[in-house]
Amino acid sequence: MWEKFNFKRLRSIFLINIAIKETxxxxxxxxxxxxxxxxxxxxxxxxxxxxxxIISVKLYxxxxxxxxxxxxxxxxxxxxxxDNKLIAILMMVVNLFNMFMLGLVxxxxxxxxxxxIFREGSFLFNGFTGNFIKIIxxxxxxxxNASWNVLxxxxxxxxxEIGKILKVIFNIIIRNQMASF
Numbered sequence: 001m002w003e004k005f006n007f008k009r010l011r012s013i014f015l016i017n018i019a020i021k022e023t024x025x026x027x028x029x030x031x032x033x034x035x036x037x038x039x040x041x042x043x044x045x046x047x048x049x050x051x052x053x054i055i056s057v058k059l060y061x062x063x064x065x066x067x068x069x070x071x072x073x074x075x076x077x078x079x080x081x082x083d084n085k086l087i088a089i090l091m092m093v094v095n096l097f098n099m100f101m102l103g104l105v106x107x108x109x110x111x112x113x114x115x116x117i118f119r120e121g122s123f124l125f126n127g128f129t130g131n132f133i134k135i136i137x138x139x140x141x142x143x144x145n146a147s148w149n150v151l152x153x154x155x156x157x158x159x160x161e162i163g164k165i166l167k168v169i170f171n172i173i174i175r176n177q178m179a180s181f
Contacts, residue, residue: 017056017110024048029152030159038153046145049111053137054128056112061125070116071123111141 024045032041066072115137119129128134152159 020052021110025148025152029149030156030163033149033152033156034160034163038149041152042145042149045149046141049141049145050138053110053112053115053141056110057115057127060112060116061127064125066123070113074117074121111137111144114140 028048029041029045032044036044115128115133118136119126119133128137
């Protein structure tokens, strides 16, 4: 199983995703929130993540490789036929919860990963198939961004003070640069 993975490529993809997400979360989002307000900031950052998720899924499908081990996981899931209907229902709920948690954790870095996790079949690389996948994708993007924006909104007085301090520091640097000419 592990011989299929190109860890250098996975590491570079992961680092690029982190860099983009952290830039949006810690640079763009606070600026948007301070300048345009909470609602517009939420709409803009959600659109960023929708675009990033769509691009990620398209690139993942175009490459056709199991970079994250998700397709292997889906292929190797053991589906058991239980004689007892109650046990079968409980196992179905447990499996759905596990998949939900896997999707939630993975979407913290890229909203396209839940699409790859929840779509039917393995090694199909078939994009956004069906309305269920599209709804999951949009719900995850909104949930992740809304929760982050609530946190950022709660910390907005801190961001405003940091912005004032940075403005003073940049003014001092600019004055020193002008004085050296």
